[in-house]
Amino acid sequence: MDSIDDLRALRIARALGDPTRFVIYRHIIDAGEMRCGDVGVDTPVQASTVSHHLRVLSEAGLIGSRREGQGVYYRVISASLGGYLRFMRNLERKGRLHASSPV
Template identity: 40%
Template sequence: MMQTAPLDAVMRSLADPTRRAVFERIARAEETTVAELTRDSGVTQSAISQHLRSLKEAGLVIDRAQGRNVYYRVEQKGLAPLIDWMSHYGAFWSDRFTELRSLLKEMDP
């Protein structure tokens, strides 16, 4: 059985559209600061910081302090619970389509 706590945290974190957009911006930038994420986002620095905290708690981003700046980047293994969950259901549907294909062949005169 799959552990649901990490999966729940990832799904809950990415369910918010603004947070998902922040995650996508970090992924595109490879590494970025709160100030860079706030620029041209239409979201306050405080809100960006809250979204980053949620992404970090879910294991989706990691940070690195350098002087007065904190740099954020995507955690390579952060999406693993979601990928594992999706691959489980991918196999489920693949099996169902194979069964359907066999059934349709049997029904074909």
């Protein structure tokens, strides 16, 4: 993912802005890949809300899934986070340019 638009950046920001989703995202990053049933293990995440948070992260393009037998496994899509970080760095650069411009 080379670039993202404002709407995509907003989806990613909202997804990662929720403390629970951020914990889940970090947990998946640390594991490399994680079975759906294991996502809430070793985290403060309630099992009843895991599927909702996974859906939001998936809709933001931050995680992907694959089926294996009856299990669903989640992994991070690193290009999405990379695109978001580039988007934010570009905003920061624009902000510095405008801040240093004479009024």
